[in-house]
Structures are given as C-alpha cells and as structure tokens.
Amino acid sequence: MRLLHTSDWHLGRTFHGHSTDAHLEQVLDALAAAVKDRGVDAVIVAGDVFDSSTPKAEAFAMLNRVVAAVRSVGAQVVLTSGNHDGPARLGHMADFAAFGGVHVRTDLARLADPVLLTDENGQVAIYALPYIHPEFLRAAYGDFGGSTHAQALSFAMDLVRADSEARRADAPGLRTVVASHCFAAGVEATTEDSGRAEERDITRGGLNIVPLSVFDGMDYAALGHIHGRQTLTERVRYSGAPLRFSFGERASAKGAWLVDLDAHGLERVEWLELPTPRAAVRLQGTLEALLADGAHPEAVDCWVEAVLTDDQLPREAMRRLQTRYPFAVTLSHRPAGRHDHGDATYATRVEGRSDAQIVDEFLTFVRNGQGPTEAERALLHDAFQALEVKESSR
Incomplete structure (x- = not known):
C-alpha cells in the first residue's frame, strides 16, 4: 500500500499580508496529480488543514476542490485537526464524508477508531489523532489526569496500541500507521532567523515536547506541526508544509513523503518534491x-x-x-558598523567600559550612527562628575 504523508496546509494563510491562496492551490493541484501518477492509495493530512479556527468560505472551497481531485483518482483521504483548526468546523458532517472516502478525525472520543484500508497483504489501520489538548482530554476521559501534551498523547497512544493488539487477533498481519499533530523530541532548527533549535522552546506553537517513544509499535508515524521536513527516525517523520509561509522556511524543501507498506510493515519512504510558485x-x-x-x-x-x-x-x-x-x-x-552581540549578556557587553562610553555608544546606536555632539558630551561629562562627587560624599 502506498500512502502520501502531508500536513500543515494552512488554507487561508497570508504571507506578510499577501494571500497565498493562488500559490497554495497550485501546489495542492500538483499534489493531487502526483497521487494519480504515483499510484497513491491514501493521502494523510496530519493537522492544520486551515490556518484559522474560523476559516473563510474560500478556504473551504479550496479544500473541497483538492479533496475532490484526490478522490477522483481513487485515493482515500484522511484529515486530522491541528492546533490551528477549529475541530467542530473541520469535522462538520465527518460521518457523511466517510461514505465518500474522506475520513475526518476531530473527535477525541474516537482516538482508537482507525480508518481501515485493505490491500493484497491484508489490513492497514490508520489512527488519525486530532490535536489533543490535555484539558479537553480530561473532560473526555475520566481516567486521564495529565496536564501536558506529552502526557495526553501518551494516553492516546496507549489506547491506539490496545486497539491494534485486539485487532491483530482477527487480522495477524495488521499494519499500523498513526497521524499526529505534535512537537516531537529531536526536531532540528527549521527557522534560519532564530538561530536556535526549535526543541529549546518546549511550548513552540502551544505544544509541549513529545518523546519519540510515544510512537513505539507503529509501522509509521506521520507527524504535522513543523513546517520543514524532518526525519526523526526511519519510521517517524514530519512532511512539513507544502508551501513557504515565512522567510525562515526559505531554504527548506517543500513536498510530501511517499510511504510504502509491504506485508511486514514499512518497506520504504521516498520524498516527493512539489513546485515552488514563488521563492x-x-x-x-x-x-x-x-x-x-x-x-x-x-x-x-x-x-x-x-x-x-x-x-x-x-x-x-x-x-x-x-x-x-x-x-x-x-x-x-542593520547599519554595517553595528555588531551583533548574539547571546552575550548586557553585563558582558559593557564590561570594561566607562559610563560615558556606554552612553556614547547608546546614543550612536539609536541615532543611526550619529554620536553625541561636543555640547552633549560636555553636558554628560559634567553630569557624571556631579554623580561621582555625590557618591563619594556618602
């Protein structure tokens, strides 16, 4: 069976105030064409389908067109809600859509209810997990008492593993795939602007770090939330967003993962490059x-x-x-004469400088390279001398 792993479409998003709709539709049309050309059986969208919990009608219309194009060539579609999505809106009429081969998972009560697909080797169970907020999970499950996303996802994956083991009693060759919108441990920096590894911020986008061991036992974990592609292990990957939504993503490859499952589980994973309408x-x-x-x-x-x-x-x-x-x-x-102090503390940057030198450099900085005048320096000199006299008389 061949799956296409994508995520973070962010339908309706703007790029510094400019609509990305036309570019995103071009990219998603190419994705739909690849589904046909590459013989994809199912497309998994791992969260953040929309950029807003209240998407505009145009965003819904684009989603409908892309999903219809994928379904027209025979592939199933599995979508989950991310932290940007409004679960109720995305999941509206989900039961009805499932009859047409479009499986939308936004309901926390269905965490262990997989989308079941069949090929010549038997069944494939796709556990499509919506973004799991710990507070909402506590309301849905009385036996969950955690407070972090890692604890919430661990609870959900325990349900998934219990369900998959029960199903293997009747289907010994069952293969399992999970889709999850989370911030997993081991993610490398994807924003050139920050100069920091994203894993240093444990609440990046409101999501806590999730250990990779959470996904143990799955043949493949299709992750969403990080906008650059990432291979955390051979079986745990981020596809990244299909379009650049910030300058921090300007060097990241844009595309999707083609995931092949054989009779024994994961066979191979191949990168599918998608077009870049505007670099x-x-x-x-x-x-x-x-x-x-x-x-x-x-x-x-x-x-x-x-x-x-x-x-x-x-x-x-x-x-x-x-x-x-x-x-x-x-x-x-950024005037050429100014220096980037990086992560140095203020105390380190001013060490060894007099008060007059510090004020001189500050005025030069805020005036775009124009330091204090001679009259201002004289006034500052008198002020510092008066301060020294006052301090010495105490």
Whole structure:
C-alpha cells in the first residue's frame, strides 16, 4: 500500500499580508496529480488543514476542490485537526464524508477508531489523532489526569496500541500507521532567523515536547506541526508544509513523503518534491547596491526580505525597493558598523567600559550612527562628575 504523508496546509494563510491562496492551490493541484501518477492509495493530512479556527468560505472551497481531485483518482483521504483548526468546523458532517472516502478525525472520543484500508497483504489501520489538548482530554476521559501534551498523547497512544493488539487477533498481519499533530523530541532548527533549535522552546506553537517513544509499535508515524521536513527516525517523520509561509522556511524543501507498506510493515519512504510558485530570498546591502542595474535579477519575482546596511535608513526605502522587487514585503535596518552581540549578556557587553562610553555608544546606536555632539558630551561629562562627587560624599 502506498500512502502520501502531508500536513500543515494552512488554507487561508497570508504571507506578510499577501494571500497565498493562488500559490497554495497550485501546489495542492500538483499534489493531487502526483497521487494519480504515483499510484497513491491514501493521502494523510496530519493537522492544520486551515490556518484559522474560523476559516473563510474560500478556504473551504479550496479544500473541497483538492479533496475532490484526490478522490477522483481513487485515493482515500484522511484529515486530522491541528492546533490551528477549529475541530467542530473541520469535522462538520465527518460521518457523511466517510461514505465518500474522506475520513475526518476531530473527535477525541474516537482516538482508537482507525480508518481501515485493505490491500493484497491484508489490513492497514490508520489512527488519525486530532490535536489533543490535555484539558479537553480530561473532560473526555475520566481516567486521564495529565496536564501536558506529552502526557495526553501518551494516553492516546496507549489506547491506539490496545486497539491494534485486539485487532491483530482477527487480522495477524495488521499494519499500523498513526497521524499526529505534535512537537516531537529531536526536531532540528527549521527557522534560519532564530538561530536556535526549535526543541529549546518546549511550548513552540502551544505544544509541549513529545518523546519519540510515544510512537513505539507503529509501522509509521506521520507527524504535522513543523513546517520543514524532518526525519526523526526511519519510521517517524514530519512532511512539513507544502508551501513557504515565512522567510525562515526559505531554504527548506517543500513536498510530501511517499510511504510504502509491504506485508511486514514499512518497506520504504521516498520524498516527493512539489513546485515552488514563488521563492523567498533575503537580500542584504545598501539601498543603492540593491537598486543598481543588474543587481540580483534572480530575486525580481521572489518574496524579498531586505536588510539595509546604510548608515542611516534612506527615506521611502520600501517604496523604492518595490520599484525593482515588486514582492519585497519586509525591511530591516542593520547599519554595517553595528555588531551583533548574539547571546552575550548586557553585563558582558559593557564590561570594561566607562559610563560615558556606554552612553556614547547608546546614543550612536539609536541615532543611526550619529554620536553625541561636543555640547552633549560636555553636558554628560559634567553630569557624571556631579554623580561621582555625590557618591563619594556618602
């Protein structure tokens, strides 16, 4: 059996105020075409189908078109709700949709109710877990007393394993797949901007870190929530989002995983590349250099994040940039003479400097490179001397 693992479609999302609908539909059309060309039996969308718990009608219409395209070539569809989705809206008429081969899992009461598919080797049970908020899980299950997402998902996976073991009594060759929207241990940094590994933030996007052992016993775990593809183990992977939704994702591959199951479980996993309707780039330099004839022709049709290194921020810098780069959407000012102190503490950065030097550097920083005037330095000198006299007289 061949599965396609995708996630984090975020239908309805904007890119710095610009709609991504047209680009996302192009990518998802390519995904649907690949389902036909590559003989996919089922598409798993592991959460964050929508970007909002109250998606607009256009987002629903796009979902309907993509799902219809996948179903038209014979593949089943399995969708779960993520932390961005509104479970009630996504799951509306889920029972009815299941008759048409579209299986929507948003109900915590159905954690151990798999989507059952059959191939020449027997049954495949897909346990599609919605995002599990611990508070809501406590309300649904009286025997759950945890408070973290890791505890909630562990509880859910215990239910899954118990159900799969019971089913193996009648179907010895049962293979099991779980889809989950979570933040798993071992995720590498996916945002170039942060310079930090995402696992350092244990509440990234509101989700606590989940140990990989939670997924023990499954033939494959299709994870969602991280926007860059990740291979945590051969059997536990993130597909990432199919479209770039931030400049931090500009270098990450965009696509989906093709997952093949044989009679014994996981056979192989292959990466499926998807198109990039508009690339995202960072350009750094003075405004004059970025606007020079022939500068960065490859960036003209890209989303552009501009970092200007001029001593002073030029007037109407964004408007002028957009005359050459029409999709420039963000701008920051980092004069070339300023230093990035990284993670150094304030005490470390000012060690060995006098009060006058510290104030001088501060004024130079906030004035875009223009330090204090001679009159201001004289005034500061008198102020510091008066302070020293006051301190020595105590």
